[in-house]
Amino acid sequence: xxxxxxxxxxxxGLVLAAAATFLLxxxxxxxxxxxxxxxxxxxxxxxxLFVEGRTQGECEAFIRQDVVGIDGRDFDVDNRRVTVRALxxxxxxHYVSRRHGCVLD
Amino acid sequence: xxxxxxxxxxxxxxxxxxxxxSAGRSGLSVGLLTGLVGLVGLGLSSGGCGSxxxxxxxxxxxxxxxxxxxxxxxxxxxxxxxxxxxxxEVGLDPAAIATLEDYLFARNGDDVDRxxxxxxxxxxxxxxxxxxxxxxxxxxxxxxMLTWSVSKSIANTIVGCAVHEGLLCLNDTIGxxxxxxxxxxxxxxxxxxxxxxxxxIDWSETYETSPVFSSxxxxxxxxxxxxxxxxxxxxxxxADPGTRWxxxxxDTTLLMGVLRTILGDERNADYPWVALFDRIGMKTAVLERDxxxxxxxxxxxxxxxxxxxxxxxxxxxxxxxxxxxLLPEGWVRYTLTMAPAYYNTELTPGTVDDNPGAQVYLNHxxxxxxxxxxxxxxxxxxxxxxxxxxxxIFVFPSLDMIAVRLGDDRIYACDIPGHDDKCEPxxxxxxxxxxxxxxxxxxxxxxxxxGTTPVAKGGE
Numbered sequence: 001x002x003x004x005x006x007x008x009x010x011x012x013g014l015v016l017a018a019a020a021t022f023l024l025x026x027x028x029x030x031x032x033x034x035x036x037x038x039x040x041x042x043x044x045x046x047x048x049l050f051v052e053g054r055t056q057g058e059c060e061a062f063i064r065q066d067v068v069g070i071d072g073r074d075f076d077v078d079n080r081r082v083t084v085r086a087l088x089x090x091x092x093x094h095y096v097s098r099r100h101g102c103v104l105d
Numbered sequence: 106x107x108x109x110x111x112x113x114x115x116x117x118x119x120x121x122x123x124x125x126x127s128a129g130r131s132g133l134s135v136g137l138l139t140g141l142v143g144l145v146g147l148g149l150s151s152g153g154c155g156s157x158x159x160x161x162x163x164x165x166x167x168x169x170x171x172x173x174x175x176x177x178x179x180x181x182x183x184x185x186x187x188x189x190x191x192x193x194e195v196g197l198d199p200a201a202i203a204t205l206e207d208y209l210f211a212r213n214g215d216d217v218d219r220x221x222x223x224x225x226x227x228x229x230x231x232x233x234x235x236x237x238x239x240x241x242x243x244x245x246x247x248x249x250m251l252t253w254s255v256s257k258s259i260a261n262t263i264v265g266c267a268v269h270e271g272l273l274c275l276n277d278t279i280g281x282x283x284x285x286x287x288x289x290x291x292x293x294x295x296x297x298x299x300x301x302x303x304x305x306i307d308w309s310e311t312y313e314t315s316p317v318f319s320s321x322x323x324x325x326x327x328x329x330x331x332x333x334x335x336x337x338x339x340x341x342x343x344a345d346p347g348t349r350w351x352x353x354x355x356d357t358t359l360l361m362g363v364l365r366t367i368l369g370d371e372r373n374a375d376y377p378w379v380a381l382f383d384r385i386g387m388k389t390a391v392l393e394r395d396x397x398x399x400x401x402x403x404x405x406x407x408x409x410x411x412x413x414x415x416x417x418x419x420x421x422x423x424x425x426x427x428x429x430x431l432l433p434e435g436w437v438r439y440t441l442t443m444a445p446a447y448y449n450t451e452l453t454p455g456t457v458d459d460n461p462g463a464q465v466y467l468n469h470x471x472x473x474x475x476x477x478x479x480x481x482x483x484x485x486x487x488x489x490x491x492x493x494x495x496x497x498i499f500v501f502p503s504l505d506m507i508a509v510r511l512g513d514d515r516i517y518a519c520d521i522p523g524h525d526d527k528c529e530p531x532x533x534x535x536x537x538x539x540x541x542x543x544x545x546x547x548x549x550x551x552x553x554x555x556g557t558t559p560v561a562k563g564g565e
Contacts, residue, residue, distance in 0.1 A: 029317055029323065032327035033316070033327070036316060036327055039330065043326065047251065047405070051251075051393075053249075054243065058243060061216045062513065098391070099392065101391045101405065101407060103394060103395065103396055104326070
């Protein structure tokens, strides 16, 4: 029994060590991921609205994805800015100029 | 399975732009794709753009010669607007054009299921005249439209203008111009390596298939967005420069960063307009930048379909517009030459149909490896700018014809490699590049496709 426990302990230890190594090696990519859905939507909605000149409904249909839930979208038309919240992350994009379109804040 | 370039793999594992930008891509899997290759660089030897100051080994590129097709220079230039004609007046079959438009604008789905064709714009130029044009889904002739990776081909042309002005040379290394890449392997990457997507820079061009580890998603939206070029340069090398072709938005964007460094912020901000857009009348052009001021280049060009066709016209004229040379002699020929490293690159279902020139796609195939040309219905000299979700500028030099089609297709026809899980089996009911090209060629009496019986060959 003791031997079995020891083996299980070693296996669990190895798995934890592998997981920790994976996390460490990929921390940059993993930690930045939650910002992706909101920044993607903010930038593409901004350009859709203020560069392509589409309606809010058309832009929301364009951007729609059915995987990650979106907690909120703010359309500040006066300042030509779009803010999106998802996965505990908030990102905004704003319109710069006729030539340069939109950029993420 | 027939072949059709462009996006493959359609898994909708994630939300986003499955390939916001590309057309070809390496799609491959995540970061571990590195390794492999290390073969011999073929070097494109032809003339040269001045200084070959770079390193010893790579064969310097020489810019010289006209393209292999008949250069079209004597015509009414469309700078202020396209002259128009009826299809019959330029020898096209009006009934076949009508059939083509019926196909492009048939809707077999709605905006919820996103099935079927979702064509936003179609413009056809023949003999320098606008002969067919149609819009849908709320778009019009004046709308600046998203082009995703079509942007890359126009980025090539902007760089060509800078080379013509003597601001940089194809054989220059990045390290010569771009301080963040002075040290380390990335500094030895040449301008031509970036243009031919053969930089060897460690890169994962995946979209929703692997969003967490995607270099391009990281560049555009998270880790790299503040300074995209610096993010690319920080990736390091996965292969020796010039030895491996791998679809990379990073290569294009890094080149835009190099250009910004050379020009300085103030001049850079207007350079694409001064050097190109204003010259050829691309009045609708919008080119977005990152937070640091670098043009993204690999994506985010917005322009009307009519204006995008002017880019095709410039290349048909070998870079000379209204009698003025905007691109160096030899630039168009170079752009339409296969990237040498492609011949060393492992073929996959995704890459077998990508015949890369310098930020454009060609119709050459790879005879040595029994790979037929990707667009059998189209002439051998056909080339294209391609972007995700069905966006393209096809140019047919021997026919003096340019076709712009901008779509927002989310479900392609099944004859696109890799699109086998959620595709539309009937090519008449969804966007299929070869179906489109076949119908287009049917409108041109005497047009000869490079091969009408594509061999089923490819990745698997």
